[in-house]
Amino acid sequence: MTTQDAAAEAAGSGTTTDDGIVVRGVTRAFGAVQALAGVDLEARPGAVTALVGPNGSGKTTLLLVLAGLLTPDGGEVSVAGHDPVTAGPAARARTGWMPDAFGTWDSLTAREVLTTFADAYRLDRAPSRRRIDELLATVHLTEYADRPASVLSRGQKQRLGLARALVHDPQVLLLDEPASGLDPRSRVDLRQLLRRLADEGRTVLVSSHVLTELEEMSDDAVFLSRGRTVVPDTSHGVTSPGDGRRTFHVRALSLPALTAWLDAAGAAWRPDEPWTAPTTGPGGVLVEVNGDEGAAALIRDAVAGGVPLVSAAPAAGALERAYLTLEEERR
Amino acid sequence: MTTVELDEHPVAVPPAHPGHWHVTWHGVRTVAALELRQRVRSTRWVVALVAWFVVVGGLTLLISGALSAVDDGADRQRGALLFAAVTFLVLGLGLLVTPTLASTSINGDRAAGTLATLQVTLLTPAEIALGKVLAAWTASCAFLLASVPFLGFAAAVGPTPWWSVLRVVVLVAVLLAAVCGMGLGFSALVARPAGSTVLTFVTVAALVLGTPLLFGVTYPSVEQTESVQVRVQRTDDVTGNPTTCELTTQQRSVAHTERTWWLLALNPFVVMADGAGTSSSLDQAEARNDPLGVLREGVRLARTGASATIDECWGVDGGRVEPTADAPIWPWGLGVNLLLGAAGFVVAVRRLSLPQGKLARGTRVA
Structure with a gap:
């Protein structure tokens, strides 16, 4: 997909606030552990939003709630205009989720993995086959397309996971530590890809520990600590590069x-x-x-x-x- | 590439009424194809199938040889015995192999980190569960198909009718499907693949070994002395020949197995013996050499229990009333086995439903 096409698409679909992520006072406990204790977050379409927080601050839990895998104990969630709890399939159809730790079916080729997911999203075969070729090229796995996923390196699997999250052309992207295991070149590629996806009008939410990395690609930042969104002392400007x-x-x-x-x-x-x-x-x-x-x-x-x-x-x-x-x- | 393509670019459309139990063939096939591809390529599938073929074939020939050495000449008797042996062999090996095929399909995927990514797609939980059962069942049916030639061989030797082969194959296939369902349920319930495999084996063992054991253990408790009707024969005082049959009431020790027969009916081997329908076309002498027929008659008699009149009027021609135990019991056993399988399936669908409220202990979602 070229940038022009993407721009045309963005203009055509018209980006509204419905396309973003809105989280209000979300709580979730695992037994005695309060993983989320009141998260407020807004990720707007057309922007890359960084989700920052220490280990165990609830980043992954929040992404699981947004992906529609976990029921929050309380609060409101809207992903691309749909509640992942009450309108799960509608929200999931518009959400691409890349977990922090995931596996691939080792015996399947990269192309088969993507084809399976295209089928699982009930996409039409012919257009999705073309899209899969494009995605493989986007994540630089074309030469591995017909090799079993077991030969892929960790970083290549990570890229395959990213392609998998994009297979159904989601409006909202949830990426949990997408850069881990990637070589510097792939990190730059990832940054550019996320930038492009955001410019196409998508909502991109990225969590990462590589903060310099996040800083370069994110437009907004949300800080999580102990399951809460916190506003750090940003008087010296987290997001304002430039003027004087x-x-x-x-x-x-x-x-x-x-x-x-x-x-x-x-x-x-x-x-x-x-x-x-x-x-x-x-x-x-x-x-x-x-x-x-x-x-x-x-x-x-x-x-x-x-x-x-x-x-x-x-x-x-x-x-x-x-x-x-x-x-x-x-x- | 043009903008035209974007208009037709694949847009994921959720089904109109996307309930957890919504099932489409497309979805089931997607999951089953994925599972089978992964399984067939990742395991030494062909080796296992060939090994199975060799083991079943070898044992069939050994049994056949042993039988002809013991009892040569009586091909028809040998045939019934051989058919029973091969049937039990195939069922027994099938029950040994199948639990391993299904019992890790959910928690194994969870451990490998491939389950959640599949769950967030538009596949419904029922489609994922059904696809996994279908894949496991297809795999176990491949083993079953590899043993069909030997069932055919055993049937060809003796008096076994050809449709008994068909009934055996169908019954084994259905029983294995039930085991697949149980395995799937355990794999959804238990976090560790090893645990769910053990539980599935324990369940199968309880059905195969536990039920006759329990029947035997409870036998004394259903045995009691009470007055029962007994048909006895009156003999001619002069010649000593039996003349008539007479109904008397006597104090006898009887076993009320009609209370416990269902324990036997649950047993897959009993289901097999009763459902195979082998010796219904045989005369009495041959039926006694057909283990399947003997087992069937035994369990059917146990079902009749002590409710029937005891018949000891052997000597009078036409006087003896054959015990009427014609009601088949295999539908009961098969039904219960299928219910257990269905319960496993329901558990799996519930555990696969999104979003999840509770998590299995010690698991992460992703």
């Missing part, structure tokens, strides 16, 4: 010298690792600067001011920092 202001990560041999100089210069700064105690030795801070020119001025003045500067670079991982500012501990 940029955050620089500045490190010096002596943290007190650096901060003293910044205070004297009147520059606003904050610790780069707020969760650790301040040191008197080497350390770094985050400084808001006015574009690259502002950064150049900062570095020049700091060196001139006698600060033992080690490095100054654009701060990466806004998502990571937001993640780390989550107050709750991992469990």
Whole structure:
């Protein structure tokens, strides 16, 4: 499928809020463990939404609820305009789900796996056969199309799993750790593919631990902690790259010298690792600067001011920092 | 590629009334084809089938040889015995193989991480369950078909009518389908494949070995001394020859097996013996050499139990009343076996239904 086609399709189908994911106050317990304790989430069509949270924060459980596999104990869920509980088949027909851990039928070829799923979604044979060829090309498995899935590597199986989730052309994509096991090249491909799918007007919800990865491809981010959506301190902008202001990560041999100089210069700064105690030795801070020119001025003045500067670079991982500012501990 | 294709691009359409029990042939076939493909390619399928053929064939020839060594000349008697032996062999081996085919089909898939991805498609739980049963049953029927030549051979030797072969094959196939259903149910209930396989074997063992054992154990409790009607013969005082039959009331120890006969009826081998209908066309002497016929008569008599009059009027021609035990019992046994299979199927469908409220202990959904 080319981008033009996709754009035409997106324009034709018309994206409404019904095509997205809406979650309101969803709870779910497994025995004594409260896996979801009130999740609110909105993923809009045409955007990649990142689902971020520590291990055991309920990401997978939430995705299982959205995929229609688990009944929530309470709350409302709408996936592509349908409730996965009361209108399961309607919601599932529009949802592509890729679990974090899944198997393939080892004896079947990649093409047979996809054909089986096309049949399972009750798709017409002829168009779905063409679509399967396209999907195999999309995930770069064409040369493995007729080899048994048992010869595929972990990353190739992961890509086959992605193709499987896309076989029925779903409006909503739920991807649980899609990048795990992928080589760097495949990660870039995945990022571009998800971007394209979102640009086609689909709703894409991705959970991952690779935060820099997520940051590059996601438009929105939702943080989960202990089964709740939490709003991290995003005053320094999780999602806003660009305009004038940029955050620089500045490190010096002596943290007190650096901060003293910044205070004297009147520059606003904050610790780069707020969760650790301040040191008197080497350390770094985050400084808001006015574009690259502002950064150049900062570095020049700091060196001139006698600060033992080690490095100054654009701060990466806004998502990571937001993640780390989550107050709750991992469990 | 053009935009035209997009208009006809595959859109998944859920069925109009997508209940959990909605079944289409398309859905069942998809699952069954998947299961069979996976099974046929992943196991040494052909090797197993050839091994089966050789074992059944070898045992058939051995039994045949042994019988002719013991009792040469009487081909017709030998034939009935041989047919019974081969029938029980095929049923017994079938009951040994089939539990392994069905009893891991759900929890095995769950462990392999392939079940949930199938569940979220538009296949209904009933289609998934039926497809899995169908695949397991087809596999077990392949073994059954491999033994048909030997059943035919055994029938050709002796007096067994050809339709007995047909009845045996159909009955074994239906019994194996019931076992497949039970196995599927256990595989849906139990998290670990090993556990469900053991439970299926235990169930089959309970039906095969447990029922006669229980019948034997309960026998003393249904045995009691009471006054019963006995037909005795009056002998001529002079010649000592029996002349007439007379109904008397006597105190006898009788077993009320009419209360426990159903235990025997549950047994697949009894179902087989009663349903095969072998010796109905034989005369009395031959029937006594037909194990299937003997077993059938025995169980039918057990069903009659102590309710009938005891007949000891042997000597008078035409005086003896044959015990009337013509009502077939195999429909009962087969029915109960099928009910157990159906129960397993229902359990499987309920456990496969989405979305799930409860999870089996120790399992993750995906």
